[in-house]
Amino acid sequence: DTGVSQDPRHKITKRGQNVTFRCDPISEHNRLYWYRQTLGQGPEFLTYFQNEAQLEKSRLLSDRFSAERPKGSFSTLEIQRTEQGDSAMYLCASSPRLAGGQYEQYFGPGTRLTVT
């Protein structure tokens, strides 16, 4: 399987605990995105990496959220001191750069987080 993979697929945690999610992009893709999707909504941008550099981070992103992409390969998203409002699907996407500036994103299956 050469698609985007995410681990774990589901995570249940108690309020106040820290959680970490992993994303493995398609190997030749240098761009990686994290999104959060709540029920009935579209994906909401969280952060963006080009290779290992985190180039953009949503202003809506709490300081409890941090993301890394060491060596420009896989990425991790950590949420510290989880709150019930963090319950959502966390999506990872990767993309190559195509001619003319066009590039679509390829999404992983997501990690569903439930904070109790």
Next chain:
Amino acid sequence: AQKITQTQPGMFVQEKEAVTLDCTYDTSDPSYGLFWYKQPSSGEMIFLIYQGSYDQQNATEGRYSLNFQKARKSANLVISASQLGDSAMYFCAMREVTGNQFYFGTGTSLTVIP
């Protein structure tokens, strides 16, 4: 202001008929890209079609076509010959060339009736 607006929370279409899903966008960038994604109940986001702001012709991909009206800032998705497997959420998205973010709408739930 919302970057992407999808005003149809839910749509129904008879199998084998065509359906149009609406999308309007807001940007002051002269260069941008518009995308449509499908999200079945299983949850994965599937890329369907892309339209660049400078493309002269409407994009087509199999049974999907994008009705791009630049002056109206609309990028409607047309699905021809609907199939039962087309039942899903559909999201319109935009990326401005000056930025890296993709902005998504709230989606339209399409149900194909046999």
